[in-house]
Amino acid sequence: MNTFTEQIAPKAPLIRAGLTQMVILLLLAGIPTWLTSHFQIRWKAPATVESLTISSLKQDSRNVIWIDVRGQEAFDIAHIDGALRFDENDHDTSLQTLLKEWTPNKRVVVYGVGTGSERAERVALRLKKDLQSKKVYLLEGGWASWPRN
């Protein structure tokens, strides 16, 4: 124990200096992080997903794949006919299921519980990138706007 202390003690100023420098660097990195987060500064405009209304989709419902991002329970109670449930936490499995039906000419319409569903937007953005397709949309109003029979 003594030998260890004897070996470390002379290095203490060096260790202190290294740690201090590291803390300074971490604090310096915090400044632009805070500024970009606080003022919502982006190096490029954030990607957006276009929303489609039910009426426009009903006019041309061919080649549409519906993606339901609500929870399993809500999906089991009711969903749009033919919709695929997409589990954001198991993205790869859900994506694989989608890929069995998807072709580049098809439109993918994602819906969540209602208007402004962050989960629906996240999934849609991700799918847009994964599928390298511009034909990924959000359903305006989400499931709440879907007419019930």
Add this chain to the structure above:
Amino acid sequence: MAKKLAVIVSRALISLVLSWAAIAKLSDPSYTHIAIYQYQLASWETAELIAAYLPWVELVTALGIWIPRIRLGASTLSTILTVIFLSALISAIARELDITCGCFGARDSGAMLAPRLIQDFFLLVISLFLIKEDAASLDAQLHLSATTDN
């Protein structure tokens, strides 16, 4: 002379890799957020925080590695970052996660994890070499100032 050159080349390599990684991440924050989240080591919210902070830490480290007054801290930070990246990659491979590295933003989306593991190991060796050199240099300075004070 050869050692001096090795130190400069090492600094340039670390600086280049970290700057490239930082700029790639900053140019596509949403992709970085998702890539971090896919490692399943952090919640969605925590991954968002990491995605915002990590590129700046990388960038500050890449610059700091050239500044004599803070380069020991920068090389230590570079080592810690590399160890964290290595651990995340090893854990993803062990859990057989079918994900991409995300180390260099969206452009990295096709990269396999295993080659990145080798690259990170290489960076770790270089960072450790720089710590050794920077510590020796600072030690000499501290000794010199102690001698001058006495």
